[in-house]
Amino acid sequence: MIEQTLVLVKPDGVARGLVGEVISRFENRGLKIVALKMVKIDTDFSKKHYAAHVDKDFYAGLENFIVSGPVIAMIVEGVDAIENVRKLCGATESKSALPGTIRGDYSHVSYSHADEKGMAIKNIIHASGDKEDAEKEVSLWFSVDELHGYSRSGEEHVF
Ligand code: UDP
Ligand code: MG
Numbered sequence: 001m002i003e004q005t006l007v008l009v010k011p012d013g014v015a016r017g018l019v020g021e022v023i024s025r026f027e028n029r030g031l032k033i034v035a036l037k038m039v040k041i042d043t044d045f046s047k048k049h050y051a052a053h054v055d056k057d058f059y060a061g062l063e064n065f066i067v068s069g070p071v072i073a074m075i076v077e078g079v080d081a082i083e084n085v086r087k088l089c090g091a092t093e094s095k096s097a098l099p100g101t102i103r104g105d106y107s108h109v110s111y112s113h114a115d116e117k118g119m120a121i122k123n124i125i126h127a128s129g130d131k132e133d134a135e136k137e138v139s140l141w142f143s144v145d146e147l148h149g150y151s152r153s154g155e156e157h158v159f
Contacts, residue, residue: 001080002077003079003080003134004138005076006074006127006141007125008071008074008125009022009124009125011066011069012124021102022102031084031085032077032152035142035146035147036072036074038070039141040071041067041071042067046067050063058120061114061120065120065122082131082134089102089127094107094110095108103124106124107121109123
């Protein structure tokens with residue numbers, strides 16, 4: 001099933017110059033970028049995006065992190081895009097993320113290290129967790145006129 005999912009290159013990924021690398025991984029897999037922009041969000045917007053986490057112990061650190069600099073927001077489209085993109089990202093805890101995944105190739109920190117410092121795990125990327133979250137996050141971050149349909153060359157070799 002063709003799905004759309006929200007992806008963010010978080011402030012650490014932007015500051016480290018990993019935007020191109022992250023986008024390439026989706027493009028190389030045959031997934032399509034259908035919307036993209038740079039945004040610096042505020043704490044109110046963070047509470048909307050991370051509504052499910054607001055009451056958790058790690059939320060304060062997560063909010064500080066996500067508002068600390070600009071993020072790249074994009075919508076990625078493809079067959080079972082939500083699951084496919086999550087797999088490319090790797091596990092939430094960088095230490096546990098397998099090599100070959102974005103988090104596993106570019107970050108390594110453990111939950112205990114982040115907790116000790118009162119910080120969020122700087123794990124480069126956010127991707128919607130499931131279909132319900134994807135629908136909510138796509139409409140939170142983008143208006144309908146910011147999405148674009150187009151054909152990619154060689155698409156007949158992917159679909
Ligand atoms: N996070 C953290 N410590 C935790 C759990 C989460 O720092 O114990 C941060 C981490 O940056 C993560 C984000 O909060 O990516 C959102 O958490 P979630 O469980 O939704 O993980 P994700 O969906 O990003 O893999
Ligand atoms: Mg999540």
